[in-house]
Amino acid sequence: MKNWVILGGVLLLFVVLVKEWRRQRAPQVFTTTSGQVEMCLFCHQEKPEKVHAREVVGCSPCHLGDPLRTDKALAHRGIVKNPGDLRVADRTCGNPACHPEMPSQVKKSLMATNRGIINTLRRYWGEIPDQPSVRPEDDVAYLLKHPELKSTALDYYRKLCGSCHLWFEKGKFPDFLKEKGGGCVACHLIPGPKEAKHPRLTRKIPTENCVRCHNRSGRIGLTYQGLYEDEGYGTPYLDGDFGEEMLPDGRFVRPIPPDVHFKAGLVCVDCHLKEETMGEGKTYVHFEESVEITCVACHGGDGKTAKGRMVPGIKKEKGNLVFKDKEGRIHPLKAPDPVKCRHPVHRRLSCQACHAKRVPQCFGCHVRMDPQQRQTDKLTGKETPGAWEEFKSYQRLTTPTLGVKGKEIVILVPG
């Protein structure tokens, strides 16, 4: 008996010694510049951009995990690949030392809630009263928590619209959907240099990040860049291939004159303020309640938005207002024509009514649901019965139809 105990003890000692021999020990205690122990830096060489420098921030404030461990399994417990995901953003980007006010504001923004899309769709389809109102259930976060909430309009939303919101999990779905969503990083992430092995976060949001979503319905993201999604099926065919540019989702686009602001090098966030894109902590039903930039804020106005905020790019130079874009380029600001634009007969006209010469228009847009087929619910990731398909009778790029909104003449677009 005594021998067995000794043998067991020797074996145990042997196992412990082997384990200890194989254990990788850090040569030093790794700390950030503020003195926080960050042992992740022992293994990880990734280099984010300067603002989130590894030596200053470390890894765990963003990616969580246990920064005191060097054992991979223990260190990676609770780790998140995408700190921008709204499910964890309160503890990552929004932690008290970084951007604490942002997650709650962003979660209320229309890009996170999709409230306008959901509310309008359900009203159109007669599922809720025909008065726009703030309803808690018209919110992606609510639908994610309540998969049992079902209706025809919600089924359509979940399957065809459900990939264009900030709760969409980046990388969860294949093909072109892979790049969409991701919460904060849906907008703020750009590729980093290869040697950095880490993407970069930026406040200079490139247009392509916005257009990953803003390319359907009114097609504003495409039109702005001078692209028109036409019905040419890729014609003219050239050298045995399609002669037109193809979007990541397979739609064909052809070049048209871009917006003058695009030609001047402006990106979406040069005009659109952070309060519009990331929300200002208020709940809105429609985008026009959130959008505050106006043409006259820069052209002939005092540099203030419709909500009285100063447009960040507006600067005063030699007594005149100029616009400084995100790249630091200075643009002179042209005032509206004193006769054509200011004539009393045109006092009701919005600037766009005259200055937007073309808009894609889809006539006879309709949808069809085939109950025999199955389609993926983009909120749950599961296939459910019923597949939706969109159709149009015909589409044209032509001068817009005008109509009246309140006291203003505005552009009306079908589809």
Place this chain on the structure above:
Amino acid sequence: MDPHATGKARSCLSCHASPKTLGLGYGTLSYLGKGRWAFQSSERSQSDLLGLDFPLSALTNLKGEIFVNLSREDLRPFNPEEMKRILRVGLCLKCHQDFSDPVMMNWRPEMRCPVFKE
């Protein structure tokens, strides 16, 4: 909505003589005199497949009947009176082509054309 297609302004005629811009849809407008207009749509008046009884590009007609639902409560197509006022200017554009013309530049609602017989 803002199409994000900002550029040089569209022509006066593209609004003041265009049934499509007014919300009538693609077709031909004819002036019948005494402020009366006729519109002939270039599309079929019905779309059986979609179950619609109006031309696809039309929002309204000269009588002011509205064919489509718009996405906001305070949004509407032009009414017959507004359409008449807009189209009346289109008749002037033959001679007074744009705001470089002193008549257009200084136009007031009470002014009457000495040449054109209503």
